[in-house]
Amino acid sequence: MSVPIxxxxxxxxxxxxxxxxxxYPSSFFEPPSPNPPTPLTPIVQKARELIDDVLPAxxxxxxxxxxxxxxxxxxxxxxxxxxxxxxxxxxxxALMHDIGWAPNSECCADGEGGREQSRLSFEIWGGIKAxxxxxxxxxxxxxxxxxxxxxxxxxxxxxxxxxxxxxTGLLQLGxxxxxxxxxxxxxxxxxxxxxxxxxxxxxxxxxxxxxTLEKEMxxxxxxxxxxxxxxxxxxxxxxxxLEGAQGRKGEGSEEKxxxxxxxxx
Numbered sequence: 001m002s003v004p005i006x007x008x009x010x011x012x013x014x015x016x017x018x019x020x021x022x023x024y025p026s027s028f029f030e031p032p033s034p035n036p037p038t039p040l041t042p043i044v045q046k047a048r049e050l051i052d053d054v055l056p057a058x059x060x061x062x063x064x065x066x067x068x069x070x071x072x073x074x075x076x077x078x079x080x081x082x083x084x085x086x087x088x089x090x091x092x093x094a095l096m097h098d099i100g101w102a103p104n105s106e107c108c109a110d111g112e113g114g115r116e117q118s119r120l121s122f123e124i125w126g127g128i129k130a131x132x133x134x135x136x137x138x139x140x141x142x143x144x145x146x147x148x149x150x151x152x153x154x155x156x157x158x159x160x161x162x163x164x165x166x167x168t169g170l171l172q173l174g175x176x177x178x179x180x181x182x183x184x185x186x187x188x189x190x191x192x193x194x195x196x197x198x199x200x201x202x203x204x205x206x207x208x209x210x211x212t213l214e215k216e217m218x219x220x221x222x223x224x225x226x227x228x229x230x231x232x233x234x235x236x237x238x239x240x241x242l243e244g245a246q247g248r249k250g251e252g253s254e255e256k257x258x259x260x261x262x263x264x265x
Contacts, residue, residue, distance in 0.1 A: 021076045023191035026199045028075075029068040032087045040088040043137045047095050050133065054102040058203040066174035067094035068196045072188050073173065079166060089143050092134065093150045093167050094174060100126030101212055108215070121224035122216055127152035157228050179209065179232065 031048060034041060051060055070090060074080050080087070100107045100122025107125040109117040118125050131148035135141065150168040154175060164172070177183045213229045 018076060018186070021072070021185075021187060021189045021192065023189045024072050024075070024195065026195045029064075029071060029196060029199060031067075032091050034088070038088060040086075040092070040139065040143065043134065043139050044088050044091055046137050047092055051095050051099070054099065054104065056103065056208070058205050058208045059098055059101055061200040061203055062175075062178060062205055063095045063098060064200045065178050065196055065202075066097065066171070067091055068200065069177050069183070069188060070094055070170035070174040072192050072196075073183065074166075074170060076187060082166070085166070086143075089146055090167055090170060092130075092139075092143070093147045093171050096126070096130040096147065097151045097154050097171055097175065098122075098126065099129055099151075100124075105129075108219075117219065119220060121220065123152050123155055123224055155224060155228055157231075179206070 032041075032044060051063060055063070067090065071080075071087070074085070074090070079085060099105070102108060105125075106116055106118045107120065107122050107129075120128070127148040127150075130151055131144045134144040134147060146165065146167050150165070150171040153164065153168050154171040156164075156172060157176075163169075173183065177188070210233060213225055213233065216223055216225045217229060
């Protein structure tokens with residue numbers, strides 16, 4: 001008998017009654033390395049090497065923060081104790097969710113220099129590419145499919161009805177929290193957030209994010225990004241709500257940011 005797939009109804013997330021979250025140390029967010037290793041363990045290492053090779057540092061750190069935020073939320077909510085929870089699958093989804101932003105990929109090609117440009121939205125291209133390489137590396141089809149769907153759907157934002165798989169739900173919440181601080185400190189403690197940012201600095205994420213989205217919309221007038229980016233960019237347009245995480249006013253500041261921005265409701 002197969003284990004049922006856990007689904008998450010995102011609109012009802014606010015109704016979850018939980019005690020206050022604990023502060024998770026930086027070591028809690030180490031990339032997973034089960035002992036004994038699982039069939040996915042060497043694939044996790046391959047994914048880390050791939051992401052380091054194809055993505056800029058700001059996008060790599062964003063992917064690791066998404067993993068960390070999702071893991072912290074899942075641990076606090078008790079989802080990591082569910083029978084179908086697999087931290088390695090979550091890690092793969094989080095780490096690979098923005099491979100469509102790889103500067104030298106066909107997804108980001110501008111048609112110059114003989115490089116053929118993909119017309120696929122970065123979410124769709126990224127999901128397909130992730131599934132392709134995971135299967136090539138020997139990942140089970142179920143894992144590859146789960147990661148693929150989560151990546152393709154990670155920018156969905158309507159959330160009015162229905163449910164998504166737990167991995168897809170976390171992959172919608174994690175990036176949104178990293179960009180717009182959507183999760184109240186009653187879900188992720190401010191101390192945890194500080195530890196995550198210390199381990200994986202933002203490196204000017206919001207500025208690169210805006211530039212990347214604008215280029216995606218310019219290259220592909222009918223892309224999925226056009227469905228959600230105008231609203232998202234309007235919310236981070238002045239970068240005021242995330243300045244605390246960037247460091248006080250000034251790129252590259254070594255001062256600790258004011259993480260009070262997470263107190264948004």
